Amino acid sequence: MILPKYTMGVGDRFGREGKAQLAALLRARKEGIDVSPVWNKSFREHSIIHTAPPSVRKAAAEAVEAMKWTHPYFVDADHINLKTVDVFIPSSNFFTLDVASAIGTEAEPAAIQAFVGKYSGCCGELHVEGLASPLVISTDLVDHVARKYLFAVQEAGRIYRHIEREKGTGRFVTEVSMDETMTPQTPSELLLILAAIADEGIPAQTIAPRFSGRFNKGVDYVGDVDQFAQEFEADVAVIQFACRRFMLPENLKLSVHSGSDKFRIYGPIRAMLKKTGAGLHLKTAGTTWLEEVVGLAEAGGDGLAIAKEVYTVAMGRFDELCGPYAEVINIDKNALPSVEQVAKWDSAAFVAALRHDQSVAGYNPNLRQLLHVGYKVAAEMGARYLDALDVYRENVAHNVEANLYERHVMRVFPGQVR
Numbered sequence: 001m002i003l004p005k006y007t008m009g010v011g012d013r014f015g016r017e018g019k020a021q022l023a024a025l026l027r028a029r030k031e032g033i034d035v036s037p038v039w040n041k042s043f044r045e046h047s048i049i050h051t052a053p054p055s056v057r058k059a060a061a062e063a064v065e066a067m068k069w070t071h072p073y074f075v076d077a078d079h080i081n082l083k084t085v086d087v088f089i090p091s092s093n094f095f096t097l098d099v100a101s102a103i104g105t106e107a108e109p110a111a112i113q114a115f116v117g118k119y120s121g122c123c124g125e126l127h128v129e130g131l132a133s134p135l136v137i138s139t140d141l142v143d144h145v146a147r148k149y150l151f152a153v154q155e156a157g158r159i160y161r162h163i164e165r166e167k168g169t170g171r172f173v174t175e176v177s178m179d180e181t182m183t184p185q186t187p188s189e190l191l192l193i194l195a196a197i198a199d200e201g202i203p204a205q206t207i208a209p210r211f212s213g214r215f216n217k218g219v220d221y222v223g224d225v226d227q228f229a230q231e232f233e234a235d236v237a238v239i240q241f242a243c244r245r246f247m248l249p250e251n252l253k254l255s256v257h258s259g260s261d262k263f264r265i266y267g268p269i270r271a272m273l274k275k276t277g278a279g280l281h282l283k284t285a286g287t288t289w290l291e292e293v294v295g296l297a298e299a300g301g302d303g304l305a306i307a308k309e310v311y312t313v314a315m316g317r318f319d320e321l322c323g324p325y326a327e328v329i330n331i332d333k334n335a336l337p338s339v340e341q342v343a344k345w346d347s348a349a350f351v352a353a354l355r356h357d358q359s360v361a362g363y364n365p366n367l368r369q370l371l372h373v374g375y376k377v378a379a380e381m382g383a384r385y386l387d388a389l390d391v392y393r394e395n396v397a398h399n400v401e402a403n404l405y406e407r408h409v410m411r412v413f414p415g416q417v418r
């Protein structure tokens with residue numbers, strides 16, 4: 001199973017937006033931009049809103065059928081490990097093997113020695129096409145990578161083989177993710193990690209490293225954009241080099257776990273994809289749930305009332321909702337509007353605060369992050385929330401589609417020559 005060149009991780013927490021998401025991707029195809037969707041919902045999301053992985057497959061299949069989508073699509077077992085993977089196996093064909101928590105655990109001494117022995121041969125200056133200066137690989141670096149990352153890659157191998165036994169070789173796409181960790185991997189480290197992945201026999205088609213900067217949920221990139229651009233460019237070059245040098249799938253590409261809406265880095269990414277011809281998997285999952293709330297607020301009436309209620313309840317349960325996401329949000333509590341203020345808002349005020357348009361005066365990234373992690377509140381509303389999505393379908397679908405098309409797909413993926 002081959003992952004196409006451009007793919008996008010799209011979330012759909014309540015399973016109602018598949019058609020609107022595909023409408024956005026169909027529009028992009030008309031413009032010569034071919035992006036295939038990968039629906040993802042992590043174990044954490046499933047447990048917070050009490051859903052099970054087969055529901056994602058079902059919603060995806062229904063949307064595909066309704067929209068006559070004839071192109072590839074995937075269902076991602078997102079951020080799984082050996083403990084959580086089993087419930088995802090029947091319904092997923094894409095697996096994000098999350099081994100971040102295994103980083104730093106040392107592998108068996110013999111394995112470390114063997115790795116160091118094998119790769120100290122490539123020590124010195126390594127010329128990588130596409131890099132202005134050569135990578136400098138030292139014995140210390142090889143030793144450091146072996147001690148820090150080898151066990152994590154072995155763990156990825158254990159998860160991969162477990163899935164392979166159940167689903168069969170070549171019947172699913174494998175991603176190795178190391179993004180949910182504190183320290184970014186340098187391009188030289190990435191090269192050696194890819195060597196370890198090849199040695200382990202994992203046919204990874206995407207790799208998600210940790211980039212520098214902050215990728216807070218639902219809001220823009222915080223960090224040095226130039227530094228990110230350099231890192232991204234170097235990683236693309238390293239991946240292309242590693243594919244030729246090691247036995248890795250030739251379509252191996254970077255996966256950017258964006259935490260949604262990293263508009264400041266979209267320009268540099270797009271330029272790099274255009275320049276190098278590299279592929280990309282861009283995960284931007286939570287943005288769709290926020291567009292549901294934008295749509296409800298925009299519609300007014302009960303829709304606006306539900307949007308306000310989600311915010312009011314979320315304010316009252318701030319710690320509980322933010323807790324699981326503490327590492328990936330940064331909310332200035334003093335900059336959150338009070339529940340009383342929000343109660344007086346009309347549609348325009350609520351939409352201005354929530355919709356991700358930084359040029360609008362009322363835009364509030366703190367409110368946006370709180371609502372991003374507040375989907376549990378909507379889940380608890382049950383039928384009331386889901387019925388509102390039906391009643392205000394036009395507003396909701398319009399916002400989901402326009403957001404994905406205008407703010408994401410068209411900004412990050414270059415057109416293709418057919």
Ligand SMILES: [Zn+2]
Nearest residue numbers: 177179180257
């Ligand atoms: Zn991630």
